[in-house]
Amino acid sequence: MVEYPEIDRYSSLDSPMHRFDPRAKLIAFTILIFSIVLLPNLKLALIGLLASILFLIASKLPLRFALQHIKWVFLFVVPFIIIMPFTVNGTEIFSFYGLTMTYEGLEYGILVAVRAISAVILVLPMIATTRFDITIKALAKLKMPNMLVQMFMFTYRYIFVFVVEFQRTWRAMAARGFKLKTNVYALKTIGKALGTLFVRSYERGERVYQALRSRGYTGSPKTLVVFKMHVLDYILAGTIIGFAVSLHIIPLYLHS
């Protein structure tokens, strides 16, 4: 069996996040993500992070699965935490070899990191708690442009076919003794294999299009889907959006 990169592997669990209407979920969490990413100070961002973690816990997604996805942001965030403290001017904490670490810089680096991590954590209760095809349908229902919806749909379907084809090619190469090294020969071979893969994908694209046309495709694949908002969906969505907005409004009152 092939290992697929499935974001919706745990979409069949049961939790308040899983039961949340997919459309309301998409809208509410998108607003919350934007709200947190735009927060101006660290205290508020930490409240945002705490909230994100609570939503993740409420989604009952396995920790291992969640960490697998969250770990990637660290790669992007770590440079900020290291560089920022030395590049922002402000109160000196210490300095060596002419590099000065500032309190403001440190705070700013951590702020960037906290915002990014919160955002990625929130993506999980938003996307990983719904079957991906239903997320796509929810996007369509939310009047996302048809072109984009189709792109999501085809990508979602064919990324798996592509993964299988790539693994097949890779195994065929390995079976004949190919080892990945950084020499010209290895790079050339990989180039050729990728070339073959692209040609194959192109040919597949042509056949898929023929098959679509053979079933009366005229430009917009339509699906049947029934979404129904319940009172709880309105309440949950209202709460999340309310929280997102108040993160920005409350500080205004506290300052004045």
Add this chain to the structure above:
Amino acid sequence: MKREAITVRNLSYSYPDGTKALEDVNLEVYEGERIALVGPNGAGKTTFMLHLNGTLRGTEGQVEIFGKSVDTMRREEIVKEVGLVFQDPDDQLFMPTLFDDIAFGPINQGLKEYEVRERVEKAISSLGLSGYEDRSPHHLSFGEKKKASLAAVIAMEPRILVLDEPTANLDPRSRTELIGIINELNEREGITMVIATHDVNAIPELADRIYALNRTIIETGTPHEIFFDGKLLKQNNLDVPDVFKLFEVLRCFGFNCEKLPLSLDEAISGLTTVIETEGGHIHLHIHEHTHEGVKEWRNKYGHHVPK
């Protein structure tokens, strides 16, 4: 006389890169008939099939569906008459779930929602895929995907079904199931079938008539007519069913029957007749021509002759 479901006249086609894939193809298929299209790899079977629903248009010639030229038919009209099942199910199944995929055709036909649901339900149950509605294609086995792509096409209720190598790469059980399903669709719904296949063992159960294609139509006839034509088989690298080969060998050992069987069913009835007429048993023995006969038989199929 039955109506002609498909009429092809002087069809030629070259791919844009100049490959001449079809040349002066002539063929007719009658309503309710089951046709096997045989020919070696690269013979143009797939190319030909893409002409039957107007996906490809011949550089020359005519394709008519129930007397109407596909050139004058609207896309929706053709798609309603001719259902095309592609060889690779991954080309055909593109929706995130099985339900969506099967509903895709009926929705495009402009059916009402409840009709679409009925069609999907019916197609899914007639292929034994109930319970798989929400699965995505990458969670189906190859055999299931193959069935799913057939379901996706029969949900559109076409009068003609065109299948490109439906039994290729299937495990024996899925293969038998699929052959049964195809025949049932033909019997119960009267669907006309055109089936491209290399699976010679399936042909006697799957086809009333064979067209041998190699860029152009070489011969047509019932399975018996084609499989008994040794010269034709040899010239076109066509194989014959294993049962037929076995009984040819038995004949070298003195087995005496009028018409060599092509399928197990025919073998059973043939054996029964022979045993009954010869007093309750069959008689096999090695006689003066046996070795020579077997050698000839090996030569005929190009088998390696061991010392």
